[in-house]
């Protein structure tokens with residue numbers, strides 16, 4: 001078999017056999033197929049799509065590119081959550097400590113920033129010293145000691161996703177249902193969980209902007225989890241505007257800590273509690289989702305979830321003092337305001353553009369080798385439905401370099417739409433799949 005023939009086959013809308021998909025994935029993981037050939041195959045796949053059998057074969061090949069872990073030494077249920085990604089989406093940092101404080105184990109394998117979205121690993125790495133790539137033994141130890149461990153794909157676990165994810169990020173080959181399903185499910189099925197809660201975003205800041213596409217992706221992922229014997233549910237949630245008030249790495253860590261302290265933005269708190277509640281329910285810690293909500297709120301109010309976050313940071317080598325002293329996190333030196341170009345009710349946002357603007361300021365990657373600037377961020381002052389006067393500040397940009405500030409500022413200003421009438425409130429949770 002030759003990679004060049006498989007690229008041509010997909011370019012010409014052919015369907016791959018499982019053997020062909022295995023050849024591509026194992027060859028690329030071992031370094032025998034170079035980046036340029038995998039990039040070409042990804043683009044052909046993005047354009048031509050994958051059939052259901054191809055998606056199943058791709059998920060299996062990526063899953064078995066590394067170890068499939070199990071934790072027989074850890075009693076109790078293991079549960080996880082994964083989001084398809086959005087702007088300001090930081091719930092993992094909040095719900096992992098809540099759920100671990102509630103007695104379940106959360107072995108979470110996350111990703112870096114992808115496209116216009118931020119990644120959990122990059123956010124955690126803004127905490128000085130935090131190690132997102134421990135050995136498998138280190139992962140086990142941290143999980144056993146505190147009930148949560150947040151790591152990235154490694155050379156041992158989901159190595160194919162580690163490499164392909166980084167390539168998709170910089171080749172505009174992210175927004176494809178089959179590639180997203182295989183990426184997410186290969187990581188999640190490798191981490192030894194009993195149950196999985198999926199947060200599938202929909203709207204202008206999501207990879208799947210139409211609700212129907214988000215539902216299709218959710219159904220595919222729930223079906224894949226169930227085929228592998230895992231309980232799963234997907235929540236289709238709003239991404240027509242950023243989640244919470246901040247986007248950007250340090251800022252999102254601070255906002256997460258605020259929620260763990262019982263404060264923070266209402267939408268972020270509500271979604272974190274809802275996802276935690278489903279994790280408690282699927283993990284059989286509570287008999288109903290409603291009991292799960294009560295438990296999540298109690299663990300925040302008592303400070304137990306915040307203590308768990310501190311413990312988790314310290315065990316992964318991070319400076320847990322950031323929880324009390326936010327100045328220990330990297331901060332941008334300068335600020336600029338973005339004023340509203342019009343007056344009226346804020347009706348909609350082109351939310352993806354906020355993520356692109358943030359990346360331009362250093363908060364994302366345009367090439368695989370790019371370093372993230374964790375201090376840059378966007379602070380959003382208005383939500384859809386708010387009344388705004390022309391010139392009023394909509395966003396504060398926290399930045400370090402002037403080089404692309406104007407371009408970012410224009411993108412942000414032009415990403416708000418206004419109307420004379422107040423738009424109906426958007427529901428944060430649109431639907432459930434697989435409940």
Ligand code: URA
Nearest residue numbers: 084085111180183184
């Ligand atoms: N999150 C992932 O882990 N992979 C994707 O492809 C998209 C979102």
